[in-house]
Amino acid sequence: MTIMGITLIQILLIYLALSFILTLVSILRMYVISDRACGKKLGSDRIKALKKQGRYRQYPIYSVEEIREKKKRGAARLSVFMNDSGERSRCVIICPGGGYAHLQTKKEGYPIAARLNELGYTAFVLEYRAGLDCSTHAPMHDLAQTVRFIEARANEFNVDMKDYAVIGFSAGGNLAGIFATQAYGYNKYNVRKPGCLILGYPWTNVNHWVQHPYWNIWVALMGVWLSERGNMYMFGKHNFNRKKRESLCLQNWITEDYTPVYMFAGGNDVLVPSASHTDVLAKALDEKHVTYEYDKFFGLPHGVGLGIKTNAKGWLEHALSFWEKQCQVEKK
Numbered sequence: 001m002t003i004m005g006i007t008l009i010q011i012l013l014i015y016l017a018l019s020f021i022l023t024l025v026s027i028l029r030m031y032v033i034s035d036r037a038c039g040k041k042l043g044s045d046r047i048k049a050l051k052k053q054g055r056y057r058q059y060p061i062y063s064v065e066e067i068r069e070k071k072k073r074g075a076a077r078l079s080v081f082m083n084d085s086g087e088r089s090r091c092v093i094i095c096p097g098g099g100y101a102h103l104q105t106k107k108e109g110y111p112i113a114a115r116l117n118e119l120g121y122t123a124f125v126l127e128y129r130a131g132l133d134c135s136t137h138a139p140m141h142d143l144a145q146t147v148r149f150i151e152a153r154a155n156e157f158n159v160d161m162k163d164y165a166v167i168g169f170s171a172g173g174n175l176a177g178i179f180a181t182q183a184y185g186y187n188k189y190n191v192r193k194p195g196c197l198i199l200g201y202p203w204t205n206v207n208h209w210v211q212h213p214y215w216n217i218w219v220a221l222m223g224v225w226l227s228e229r230g231n232m233y234m235f236g237k238h239n240f241n242r243k244k245r246e247s248l249c250l251q252n253w254i255t256e257d258y259t260p261v262y263m264f265a266g267g268n269d270v271l272v273p274s275a276s277h278t279d280v281l282a283k284a285l286d287e288k289h290v291t292y293e294y295d296k297f298f299g300l301p302h303g304v305g306l307g308i309k310t311n312a313k314g315w316l317e318h319a320l321s322f323w324e325k326q327c328q329v330e331k332k
Helices: 008-037 040-052 064-069 071-075 110-118 138-152 171-179 217-235 242-246 278-287 315-331
Strands: 057-060 077-081 089-095 122-127 159-169 196-200 261-266 292-297
Touching (some): 064 071, 089 110, 089 138, 089 171, 122 138, 138 159, 138 171, 159 171, 159 315, 196 315, 292 315
Parallel strands (some): 089 122, 159 196
Antiparallel strands (some): 057 077, 077 122
């Protein structure tokens, strides 16, 4: 069969070529904007300043005995960014993304903590287990252990753990979101419930490629790759089944008492499309009448961190205002 002298096979090949070029351009654009927007220098400069003052601290979150029992626990560590005022602040824990394969700490960890310091908060960057150091729900174990670790040293760190916030990006947003559920989070680990979640382009609907059609086969293939990679590192190469897969799909575990959420996403995110992730989460939050705010920024790609020199600039300040407002509501 031909259309205007062009066969269906030729049309298919043209479609594949054009969609591939479009996807490749989108990914390259993402990396260019991400490097400019995330503020890596802000993070590295803050670390240098804290080191110069003798105030930079980094800790293993597990004891020697716990690491001896399970060696890979030693990969989890916590960087503490103390504020300059010396005043007691609310606690903020930051979970960088990386698809559970690695961590984007320099883009989505240290710069966020540095900006929080500028705003008067003491911040904690969690480098949870990922990649070959990961195992079934290990990042959730690490976040729970981090809450225990900080709570036991709250006076030393001069932080108030009541209504603490967890900030998570991409897979770190999945981690933060799952941690706030009763089924797989704080309740399971018997630790304090977070007072607010702040999620940047969260990878929430981890197995979405099974359920959602795509016009662009290359984006679909990326979805398959990201999902399978994340599940593989989380559960092992041959050790993830339907139940384990579903445990990472946040929208399935939202309850009426779920933690208030601020989240933002970009309209040009080809890695974690907002239509398949944040939009799906927003629908679940609506259905359970959970308080949330959702900002979607036109043309914004994945991995922007602080969003410097983008239309998302200032999202962190907006998120903190939402958090403080929710804390005031809780106090009444």
